[in-house]
Amino acid sequence: MSDVAIFWDPKGMELDSLRSKRYLRATDGDTPYISVSIRMLSIDTPEVHYPGNSKPSRQDDNLRQLAKWIKDGIAPVDSELGDYLYPKLASGKAGSLQxxxxxxxxxxxxxxxxxxxxxxGSKKKRSVFLRVADQPFDRYGRLLAYMAPNYKKDERNSMTPKERGTFNLLMVETGWAAPFPIYPNLPKHSDLVLFQATGKEAYEEKRGIWGDPLTLAGYEFRMCVRLYETTRKLIKGRKLSDTEKSSWVTRFCVDVTTRRVYYPQQYYKVKPYNRIFIWPEDVREAVGMLNLLPSG
Structure with a gap:
């Protein structure tokens, strides 16, 4: 029997449980380097593979069918959100566009x-600078981080905050990433101000994904795929609880300009560049920490 008298069994987590990691090198006997995937914070780009490893284009027919179910009042979606989604889904190419x-x-x-x-003037590449979130890993074990070029001090001193921005911000600026900040992993106030202004500019100038009125942000596409699956279960006669019927969209949405909180199916009432999302279990804390208000 062991002489150790202290019991400690931390929960821990397995890094990126979706697959194994590639060993790169070691600098000494206890410092190996491995490849680790990063989920860039506060942005969401359109999907290349979803659900799982399947192509989004394979969802074209399903999402067109979902549009019909929405029109017929079969899908468990509020009428106003249904009206917002319908033309994007009825096109028959929602998955292909994604x-x-x-x-x-x-x-x-x-x-x-x-x-x-x-x-x-150099062949040598810059390294990257990473700033991780308060919650460093997501549910898939990916490192949650802001990633930026690692500029030298004299370079940073000659650049504006936007010029030395993270790749997260730069992707929003191009219009090919939708702003997607999720509490509590939010940028500091000055960065959030820049993030919102950059997102608004890209949206109003119709850059990237915003140039197509049928665009579904990545999180909207995933949401609609889940709504299709939920509706299909109901049509097949499955008995679903109210929680199961609404499980396809669960995050609350906050307007950063008014501090008002909207229910999950009301997120579309907030401009894409003004949205902050909150998981249900974090709403109570967020209301106090961010001094939020009901949507009225």
């Missing part, structure tokens, strides 16, 4: 990385 935009967003991100990490 996939096309996802591929473009990937290209834009890669181009930004190449541009910003290239040192003028």
């Amino acid at each position: 996939e096309e935009q996802g591929k473009k967003a990937t290209e834009v991100f890669k181009d930004l990385v190449e541009e910003k990490l290239t040192r003028p």
Whole structure:
């Protein structure tokens, strides 16, 4: 029997349980380097693979059917949200558009990385600077972070906050990423102000995904796929609880300009660049911490 008298069994988590990690190198006997995926905070780009590893374009027919169910009053969705979603789904190409935009967003991100990490007059690339969230990992074990080029001090001193912005901000600026801040992993006030202004500019100038009126932000596309699955279960006669019927959309939404909180199915009432999302279990805390108000 062990002589150890202290019992400690931390919950912990397995990094990125979706797959194993690639070993890169070791600098000494207790410092290995491995590859770890990063989920960039406060942004959401269109999906290239969803659900799972399937192509979004495979959802075209399903989402067109969902539009019909919404029109017929079968889908468990509020009428006003249904009216907002209907034309985007009835086109019959909601999934294909999502996939096309996802591929473009990937290209834009890669181009930004190449541009910003290239040192003028040098073949040596800049390293990257990471700032992690208060909650460092998401439910899939991905590191939640803001990622930026690691500029030298003299470079930073000659640049505006926007010029030395994170890749998260730069993607919003291009219009190929929708703002997607989720409490409590929010940027500090000055960064949130810049983030909102940048998102508003991209939206109003119809850059990237905002140039197509049929666009579904990545989180909206995922939401609609879940709504389709929920509605299909109901049509097949499955008995679902009220919680199960509404499980396709659960995050509350806050307007950063008014501090008003909207129920999950009311998020569309807030402009995309003014949205902050809150998980149901965090609403009580967020109301106090952010001094939020009911939507009225």
